[in-house]
Amino acid sequence: MARLFVADVHLDTEAPRATEQFLAFLGEQAAQAQALYILGDLFEAWVGDDDRDPQKAQVTDALKALSAAGVPCFVLHGNRDFLLGRGFCERSGCILLNDPVIAQFDGEPVLLTHGDALCTDDHAYQELRSTVRDANWQRRFLAVPRRRRELLANEARAGSKRHTSRTIPMIMDVNGEAVMAAFRATNVRRMIHGHTHRPGVHDLLVDGVAAQRIVLGAWYEQGSYLRHEKGRYQLLDLPR
Numbered sequence: 001m002a003r004l005f006v007a008d009v010h011l012d013t014e015a016p017r018a019t020e021q022f023l024a025f026l027g028e029q030a031a032q033a034q035a036l037y038i039l040g041d042l043f044e045a046w047v048g049d050d051d052r053d054p055q056k057a058q059v060t061d062a063l064k065a066l067s068a069a070g071v072p073c074f075v076l077h078g079n080r081d082f083l084l085g086r087g088f089c090e091r092s093g094c095i096l097l098n099d100p101v102i103a104q105f106d107g108e109p110v111l112l113t114h115g116d117a118l119c120t121d122d123h124a125y126q127e128l129r130s131t132v133r134d135a136n137w138q139r140r141f142l143a144v145p146r147r148r149r150e151l152l153a154n155e156a157r158a159g160s161k162r163h164t165s166r167t168i169p170m171i172m173d174v175n176g177e178a179v180m181a182a183f184r185a186t187n188v189r190r191m192i193h194g195h196t197h198r199p200g201v202h203d204l205l206v207d208g209v210a211a212q213r214i215v216l217g218a219w220y221e222q223g224s225y226l227r228h229e230k231g232r233y234q235l236l237d238l239p240r
Helices: 018-029 056-069 086-092 123-132 135-142 144-168 176-186
Strands: 003-006 035-039 071-074 103-106 106-113 190-193 199-206 211-216 226-230 233-239
Touching: 018 056, 035 106, 035 190, 056 071, 056 086, 071 086, 106 176, 123 135, 135 144, 176 190, 176 199, 199 233, 211 233
Parallel strands: 003 035, 035 071, 106 190, 190 211
Antiparallel strands: 003 226, 103 106, 199 211, 226 233
């Protein structure tokens, strides 16, 4: 059986087709898998585990059914849904993993991460990331009434779009030195991540040893996933 990996699904009420495609993916491809790994940004925004948006409830219910059927679902925080917590896990049946994490696949250690921490050239984003990942900041934010949090999240999304439109694309990609440092620090030879929305398989050398970085695609235009079975990794697109 295969392990499946997705990232940057960015589910949102403004993109119902993406939600439909993800629900179909859970009921078809994922239902036949050994495990599902969601490497961040499952949702376009998550303002807390008290979020009761009906469309998000559809997704958490489907994940709960998948895990109940025997397919474990593992999730990493992304830059959009870093407030996923214990309540989300209870609703969805998912297991929340620390980012980054080293997983063992058929005896091979593989580094899993959302990928935003590798984009070190985007200094403004890294400063923001440090702020919102702080436990004290999160406690203060979650103490704000939910409707106010939703308004703040919408403002943050608008600000993110402005930042993206003004920033040179290469700055928002991973930094090569950061990638090499991650390989050396973890002593792995394969890394899987999302965030950059630049799907691809990158072969490289780390201190003379072959290594590979696999980047997952976003679901804005078309669903995609990575399939791992019997030592083979394959990036696949879902039908439009």
